[in-house]
């Protein structure tokens with residue numbers, strides 16, 4: 560297990576020097592942020608990022624994300640250019656020593672929450688998703704603001720995107736994903752890079768837009784689209800675990816035994832019967848997921864990929880990017896370390 564930590568580049572209020580002080584930290588998960596989605600990353604920007612990360616004593620081996628242009632997801636005629644650009648990014652990153660590239664295939668919106676700072680019993684705040692509130696939101700009202708979502712869309716652009724997706728149902732999205740994978744996976748294989756698709760978060764349709772990276776059946780289908788170790792999963796426990804319909808332990812066992820998980824996102828989430836959920840501390844008792852069981856399964860299957868604490872709560876008065884403060888993610892990392900060291904020292908587990 561190679562412990563890693565997401566860093567949003569030089570503008571991130573969390574400094575690399577602080578991340579380095581988290582015990583057992585191996586690598587930084589980051590991206591080039593000065594280029595619009597779909598364009599080629601300059602070699603200079605990649606080299607500068609690598610130099611900064613390595614100067615802090617950390618490895619530059621994981622990118623999250625190289626965004627997939629909407630024209631690829633929509634299957635527009637212009638996708639050829641964007642897929643060629645994507646392959647060029649894979650080649651350049653592979654040359655720079657990157658071994659894993661995380662991406663997602665969610666139409667328009669990335670991870671979706673209705674609240675960025677829901678107060679918890681201990682005074683911490685966390686990201687939350689209220690199912691009934693989401694139903695009442697109109698993304699075209701111009702008043703929607705969601706974390707992780709590119710808020711640079713203008714109202715008219717968003718309307719045009721929704722109209723374009725009216726012709727793309729789940730089956731069409733699968734076709735477009737297959738086309739994309741056949742375009743980029745050979746480039747990833749040649750570059751020594753493993754692509755890791757992040758599940759849709761939450762793992763169900765929102766705003767009438769199709770979402771397909773959601774369940775075991777669909778992850779099976781994704782892996783079958785291109786049978787290669789370079790076609791892998793960023794197995795996010797909080798995303799897949801937001802759906803009570805997912806047997807997370809069975810899934811993590813199956814896909815890690817297959818060697819198809821190059822990247823783990825590990826965090827806890829508390830589910831409610833109506834489909835709402837909120838992010839919690841990593842410690843198992845605070846959420847609906849059993850962290851020890853998840854790590855035991857990975858350990859038993861010899862997991863040697865990258866793992867990061869995913870989102871954290873805001874604690875100790877910290878302010879910053881919701882979900883991406885230093886303190887609670889560092890606590891999460893320490894917790895994951897503790898479980899992993901215990902498994903290392905106590906030997907084979909019954910997970």
Ligand SMILES: [Mn+2]
Nearest residue numbers: 795798824869
């Ligand atoms: Mn995640």
